[in-house]
Amino acid sequence: MRRNLAVLPSTFLAILLVILLLGALPAAAQSILPSSFGGWNVSAKGGLERTPLVFAPAPAEGSKPRTADDAWAALEEYGLASGERDSYTKGSDTLNVTLYRMKDPSGAYGEYSYLRTQDMPRADLAEHSSMSADHALVLSGNLVLDVRGRDLPKLDSDLKSLVATVARQAQTGPLPNLTDHLPRTDFIDRSDRYVLGPAALNQLFPVALGNSLGFSEGAEAELARYRVGRREVTLLIVDFPTPQTAAKKLVELQQSFHVVNVGEAKSDSKPDGNSAGLYAKRSLTLLAFVAGANSKDEASALLRQVDSGTELTWNEPTFQFTQPSIGTMIVGTIIGTGVICMFALVSGLAFGGVRLVVKRALPNKVFDRSDQLQILQLGLASKPINAQDFYGLGSTDKN
Numbered sequence: 001m002r003r004n005l006a007v008l009p010s011t012f013l014a015i016l017l018v019i020l021l022l023g024a025l026p027a028a029a030q031s032i033l034p035s036s037f038g039g040w041n042v043s044a045k046g047g048l049e050r051t052p053l054v055f056a057p058a059p060a061e062g063s064k065p066r067t068a069d070d071a072w073a074a075l076e077e078y079g080l081a082s083g084e085r086d087s088y089t090k091g092s093d094t095l096n097v098t099l100y101r102m103k104d105p106s107g108a109y110g111e112y113s114y115l116r117t118q119d120m121p122r123a124d125l126a127e128h129s130s131m132s133a134d135h136a137l138v139l140s141g142n143l144v145l146d147v148r149g150r151d152l153p154k155l156d157s158d159l160k161s162l163v164a165t166v167a168r169q170a171q172t173g174p175l176p177n178l179t180d181h182l183p184r185t186d187f188i189d190r191s192d193r194y195v196l197g198p199a200a201l202n203q204l205f206p207v208a209l210g211n212s213l214g215f216s217e218g219a220e221a222e223l224a225r226y227r228v229g230r231r232e233v234t235l236l237i238v239d240f241p242t243p244q245t246a247a248k249k250l251v252e253l254q255q256s257f258h259v260v261n262v263g264e265a266k267s268d269s270k271p272d273g274n275s276a277g278l279y280a281k282r283s284l285t286l287l288a289f290v291a292g293a294n295s296k297d298e299a300s301a302l303l304r305q306v307d308s309g310t311e312l313t314w315n316e317p318t319f320q321f322t323q324p325s326i327g328t329m330i331v332g333t334i335i336g337t338g339v340i341c342m343f344a345l346v347s348g349l350a351f352g353g354v355r356l357v358v359k360r361a362l363p364n365k366v367f368d369r370s371d372q373l374q375i376l377q378l379g380l381a382s383k384p385i386n387a388q389d390f391y392g393l394g395s396t397d398k399n
Contacts, residue, residue: 031084032084032099032101032143032166032169033084033086033097033099033166034162034165034166036088037088037158037161037162037165038090038155038157038158038159038161038162039090039158040088040089040090040095040158040162041088041089041090042086042087042088043087043088043089043094070199070203073199073200074111074114074197074199074200074203075100075111076199077110077196077197077198077199077200077215078102078107078108078110078111078114078196078197078200079102079103079104079107079196080100080101080102080103080107080111081101081102081103081142082101083098083099083100083101084098084099084101085097085098085099090158093149093150094149095147095148095149095155096147096148096149097145097146097147097148097162098145098146098147098148099143099144099145099146099166100143100144100145100146101142101143102142102143102144103142104142104171104173105141105142105171105172105173105174105175106173106174106175106176106194106196106220107142107196108139108141108142108143108144109128109139109175109176109194110176110193110194110195110196110200111144112128112137112139112144113192113193113194114193114194114200114204115137115144115146116130116137116190117132117135117190118188118189118190118191119132120132120135120136120137120190121190123136123138124156125138125156125159125160125163126138126139126140126163126167127139128175129163130190131152131153132152133150133151133152133153134148134149134150134151134152135147135148135152136148136152136159138159138163138166140163140166140167140170141167141170141171141172141173142170142171142173143166143167143169143170143171145162145163145166147159147162176194176220176222178194178220178221178222178237178239179192179194179222181222181237181286181306181307182222182224182235182237182306183226183235183302183305183306185226185305186226186227186228186302187224187226188224188225188226188227188232191224191225192222192223192224193222193223193224194220194221194222195220195221195222195223196215196220196221197215198210198211198213198215201213201215201221201223204223205223205234205236205291206234206291206292207257207277207278207289207291209253209257212252212253212256212257213238213249214240214245214249217240217241217245218240218241219238219239219240219241219249220238220239221236221237221238221239222236222237223235223236223237226302228293228298228302231292232292233290233291233292233293233298233299233302234290234291234292235288235289235290235302235306236288236289236290236291237286237287237288237289237306238286238287238288238289239285239286240285240286240287241285242285243284243285245285246282246284246285246286246287247282249287250280250282250287253278253280253287254280257278258278259278259279259280259289260278260279260280260296260299261279261280261281261282262279262280262281262296262299262300262303263281263282277291277292277293278290278291279293279296279299279300279303280303281300281303281304281306283306283307286306288303288306290302290303
C-alpha cells in the first residue's frame, strides 16, 4: 500500500507535464515562417524574435498619401489574424520577410491587392504573385507573403522554396470574382484593388464615401483606374446581396452625394456645384461609379462596359390544355368502342372464313391433319379412342 502511494505523485506530475505540453502546442503552431529555406537562415540581428509581431505594413502606392495608421486600419478591415516578421541571411545578403495570416482567402486577396504597387509586374512564384527588383508579394490561400531584399528576380528558386513551405499551412478557398466585371479597355495594369471597408475605400477612391456603401451589410467592392485621353478616371464596382439593396443604396447616394445616374433619361449632363462629381449605373446587384469624368457621356462610355454577368429570362409560352366536355368524352367512348368491336368482328370473320375455305378446298392437307393431331384421353372406358373417328375416316383395319 505504501508503494502505491509513492507512485501517485510521480504519475500526477507526468500527467500535468503532458497537459502543459499540449497547451503549448497552439502557441507553437502559430509560427508559419520556416527557420531556413534554400540556404537562407533566420538571423537574430536587430533582436528580431521568432514570434508573431505587431507591425504596420508599408503603405502601397495610390492616389492619396497613407500613414502607418491608414495601413493598419485597412489591414484590420481585411481581417488580420496574426503576423510574423523574420530576417534571413545568406552570406552577405539579407531578406526581410513578413507574413500576414488573414481570417479567410478573400481578406488575404484584398490585402495582397492593397500592398501591390504598379512597379510590381506579375511573377511566377504562385498563381497570384508580383515582384519588382526589391519587393515581392505572394498570395497563398489566407496568407500573404511580403519579401523585401536586393535583386529578388535572381532569387527565384529560393523564393519558390519559401512559398512552397508556407503554402502547406495556408487555408484555401474561393477568391472574389469582382475583377471579372472590370472593363479591359484603357485599363491601367495593376491598378485594381479589392475593398472590404470604408478605411481602405477612402484611401483608394478619390471621393470619401465613408461607410455609406454599407460594407457591414455584406457589400464588397473593386476599383481600378482607366486612361481617358491624357487623364485618369477611377471606376468603383460595388456588389450587394440583392438587387433591391443596390437600388435602395443608389437612391441614398444620389441624395447624399448628388450622384448622377446615367441610366436615367432625365438627368443633368454634369453634376451640380455641390456634387462630388460621381456618375453611377446599376446593373442588378452591381453599382458602378466613375470619379474624375468631365461629362456624362465620358462616364457612360466606361459604365456601359460594366455588366453584372447575370441574365434574366422569361418563361417560354406554353399551350394551355382545355378539358373536353362530358358529352364529347361519352360520344368519343362510344365511337371508339364501336370501332374496336367492328375490327374484332371483321378479324374473326376473316380468320374463320379463310380457315373454312382452306379446309373445303384442301381437306386434311393444311388443317386437322391426322398425323399431327394428338388427343389426350383419360381411359375411363374400355374402348380405345381413335382420332380418325372424329373426322369420319373410320378404321382401316379389317378384322
